[in-house]
Every structure is written in C-alpha cells, then in structure tokens.
Amino acid sequence: xxxxxxxxxxxxxxxxxxxxxxxxxxxxxxxxxxxxxxxxxxxxxxxxxxxxxxxxxxxxxxxxxxxxxxxxxxxxxxxxxxxxxxxxxxxxxxxxxxxxxxxxxxxxxxxxxxxxxxxxxxxxxxxxxxxxxxxxxxxxxxxxxxxxxxxxxxxxxxxxxxxxxxxxxxxxxxxxxxxxxxxxxxxxxxxxxxxxxxxxxxxxxxxxxxxxxxxxxxxxxxxxxxxxxxxxxxxxxxxxxxxxxxxxxxxxxxxxxxxxxxxxxxxxxxxxxxxxxxx
Ligand code: C2E
Ligand code: CA
Ligand code: CA
Ligand code: CA
Numbered sequence: 001x002x003x004x005x006x007x008x009x010x011x012x013x014x015x016x017x018x019x020x021x022x023x024x025x026x027x028x029x030x031x032x033x034x035x036x037x038x039x040x041x042x043x044x045x046x047x048x049x050x051x052x053x054x055x056x057x058x059x060x061x062x063x064x065x066x067x068x069x070x071x072x073x074x075x076x077x078x079x080x081x082x083x084x085x086x087x088x089x090x091x092x093x094x095x096x097x098x099x100x101x102x103x104x105x106x107x108x109x110x111x112x113x114x115x116x117x118x119x120x121x122x123x124x125x126x127x128x129x130x131x132x133x134x135x136x137x138x139x140x141x142x143x144x145x146x147x148x149x150x151x152x153x154x155x156x157x158x159x160x161x162x163x164x165x166x167x168x169x170x171x172x173x174x175x176x177x178x179x180x181x182x183x184x185x186x187x188x189x190x191x192x193x194x195x196x197x198x199x200x201x202x203x204x205x206x207x208x209x210x211x212x213x214x215x216x217x218x219x220x221x222x223x224x225x226x227x228x229x230x231x232x233x234x235x236x237x238x239x240x241x242x243x244x245x246x247x248x249x250x251x252x253x254x255x256x257x258x259x260x261x262x263x264x265x266x267x268x269x270x271x272x273x274x275x276x277x278x279x
Contacts, residue, residue, distance in 0.1 A: 027083050029065070030076055034088055038064050041096045042263035045272065046115065046234060046256045049248050052278030056113035058149070058256065059097035060263045061089060081119050090122045091131060098139035098146065100266055109273055115147040115177060120154040124161070129168050136172070143173030147198065150176065152184025155194055163194060170195050177234070181222065188225045199226045203237020203257070210246035223250045 033039055039061055046056035063071040080086040094116050101114045122128055136143055148169065155162060155178070166176060177198035178191060182205050191199070201222055208215050219235070226233045235247045238257030247255060261272055 023079060026076065026079055027085070030063070030080060030083075030085055033063055033065070034085070034092065038066070039089065039092055040064050040265070041093055041100065042265055043097075043100075043269040044256055044263040045260050045269070045276075046113070046254055047260050048254050049244075049252055053110075054112070054260070054273050054276050055254070056115060056147075057101075057269065058115040058263075059093055059117070061093050062263075077119075081121055084121060086119045086121050087125055090117075090119060093117070094131070094135050095139070098135050098141045101145065102139050102141050104270060104273075107270070109270060111145065112273070113145045113147060114141070115149050117179065118148045118150050118154070120151075120157050123150065123154055123165055124158065128165065129172075132169065132172060132174065144175075147175040147177050149179040149200065151179050152181065152186040155186060155191075156184070166194050180236075182218070188222075188229055191231070192229050196231060198232045198234055200256075201233060201235045201252075206235050206237045206243055206247075206257075207239075209243045216246070219247065219252075220250050223247075223252050227251065 040063075042060045042062050043057040044060060045054040046058060047053065048055045061073050061077070063073075063076055065071055077086065077089075080089050097114050097116050101112055105111055135141075136146070150166075170176065175197040176195065177200055178186075178196050179200050180202040181199045182202045188199075199222070201219060205215050205218055205222075209219060210216055223233050232253040233251075234254040234256060235243075235252050236256050238244050238247065238255040238259050240259060243257075244255060244259060261269075264272060
C-alpha cells in the first residue's frame with residue numbers, strides 16, 4: 001500500500017510536470033508566433049436583421065502554425081490571458097482589424113463596422129486608452145465604427161476601475177458590447193451602469209431555438225428588457241433559418257452565425273460581402 005502511494009505520488013508529479021512543460025512550450029511557441037507573424041485575423045459577418053445586409057464583422061484571431069496548421073483561439077487565448085501575452089495579441093488584432101476595414105473602404109466595399117474582443121487583462125492595463133486613440137489615429141477609422149466586446153466577468157472584475165475606463169472609451173466614440181450574455185451573473189440593470197450599447201446573446205441560448213420553450217422565453221425576455229434599457233441586441237451562433245426567423249419575430253436587431261458564414265480570412269470575407277444578397 002505504501003509503495004502504491006509512492007507510485008501514485010510519482011505519477012501525479014510526472015503528470016503535473018508534463019502539463020507545466022507543455023504549457024511552457026505552448027507559451028514559448030506563442031511568443032515566437034507573435035514575432036514571426038503567425039497570427040492572423042479572421043472575420044465573421046454580422047447581419048442587420050430587418051435589412052438582411054452585412055453591416056459589420058467580428059475580428060477573431062487564428063494562429064497559423066507552420067507545423068500544426070490553423071489553431072483555434074480556444075486553445076491559446078486562455079493561456080495568453082494567464083501569461084499576459086494577451087496584451088500583445090489583442091494589440092495586434094485591434095490594429096490589424098482597423099487597418100483592414102479602412103483598406104476595404106478604399107477598395108470600395110460598403111463601410112463595415114468592426115467588433116474586436118477585449119480581455120479583462122487589456123481593460124485593466126493602464127495603456128489601453130492611449131492605444132485605442134493611437135490605433136484610431138493611425139488607421140483613420142472613425143471611432144463610431146469600432147465596437148469593443150467584453151464579457152460579463154470582465155465587467156464584474158474590479159467594477160469600479162472598469163467603469164471609469166469604459167466611460168473614457170465611450171468618450172472616444174467607441175461602442176461597447178457585452179459578449180456571451182446570459183452565461184455570467186450580471187443583471188441587465190447592472191449593465192446600464194456601464195453605458196453598454198449592444199448585448200450579444202450567447203449561442204447556448206440560440207442553439208435550441210425555437211423549439212426549446214425555456215430558451216425561447218429567455219430570448220424574448222432578454223430582447224425586451226434590453227430594448228427597454230436602450231440596448232441593441234445581436235444573437236450569436238445562428239445556424240438555421242428557423243432560429244433567425246424566431247429572433248426576427250422577437251425584434252432582435254442583428255445576428256451572427258454559420259447561417260451567414262463562418263469566420264473567414266480577409267480576402268474571402270471581402271468576396272462574401274460583395275456577393276451577398278440580402279434575403
Ligand atoms: P466569441 O467572442 O464568443 O466568438 C464567437 C465564437 O463562436 C467564434 O469562435 C465563432 O467562430 C463561433 N461561432 C460563430 N458562429 C457560430 C455558429 O453559428 N455556430 C457555432 N457553433 N459557433 C459559431 P472562435 O473564432 O473559435 O473564437 C472563440 C473565442 O475565442 C471567442 O469567442 C473569444 O472569446 C476568443 N477570441 C477570439 N479572438 C479573440 C481576440 O482577438 N481577443 C480575445 N481576447 N479573445 C478572442
Ligand atoms: Ca466576441
Ligand atoms: Ca460570444
Ligand atoms: Ca464565447
């Protein structure tokens with residue numbers, strides 16, 4: 001029994017070391033990826049509900065590893081948040097997305113609004129406001145066409161400092177969206193305090209629409225309450241016409257999902273926007 005215990009301990013120690021080593025390896029490769037320009041921004045269309053037009057896009061980062069191919073953000077964003085690398089990654093995505101949208105303007109695409117994800121680490125960093133001003137200035141993108149997406153947990157963390165920072169961001173003319181709404185613990189009334197403009201209903205509440213009675217109820221309630229508070233509502237993860245139609249009937253303002261398109265590389269997104277026929 002004693003031996004078994006010792007072996008178990010050894011096993012765990014090895015497992016832990018392996019996990020730690022693996023994380024360290026990914027971290028090192030991620031640092032390298034930043035320097036070697038292996039990060040790329042994909043874009044997913046955001047569709048205006050009543051006109052059916054693509055009016056905006058969300059910037060979503062990808063890692064193109066020479067050996068492993070395209071790596072999804074779920075694999076490296078959490079690690080980037082823990083290690084602080086998210087600041088550099090977020091800076092890259094913001095710059096690249098703003099530059100790209102202005103480039104599309106020049107190419108004659110209809111002017112698109114652009115949404116960029118912001119992690120809690122970035123909101124807490126002292127340089128954020130300066131960075132935002134600089135990116136807007138360098139790219140020439142009007143602030144009114146930029147939206148920053150934050151999660152509920154980012155709002156709840158250090159709520160007092162965050163509130164001040166978000167007010168300053170709003171002061172620049174940038175819009176704020178709450179990402180994955182419904183998965184956290186914030187109330188709609190609480191959101192009002194942060195001068196949020198857009199509420200993104202998380203895809204877990206959209207998936208089983210319109211059949212699931214609870215989710216249907218929830219979607220209706222969220223949309224009504226958000227509208228009463230003066231917020232626009234965008235539904236995420238819309239994959240079927242039935243989901244889109246239900247959300248349209250509830251007055252949802254916009255949607256995003258595979259029904260229109262998966263996130264695409266810049267060139268493909270531009271082709272999609274050019275060929276897109278509103279339904
Ligand atoms: P998110 O911000 O909630 O982004 C939406 C995710 O849902 C994207 O996954 C998108 O590909 C996926 N999605 C969109 N439509 C559908 C649909 O119809 N069905 C389904 N099943 N999924 C759909 P992606 O691109 O893998 O990104 C995952 C998460 O990684 C993002 O979730 C976001 O939290 C994070 N992320 C991505 N890029 C960035 C970034 O530049 N900065 C930060 N901080 N986080 C990022
Ligand atoms: Ca998002
Ligand atoms: Ca989301
Ligand atoms: Ca998410």
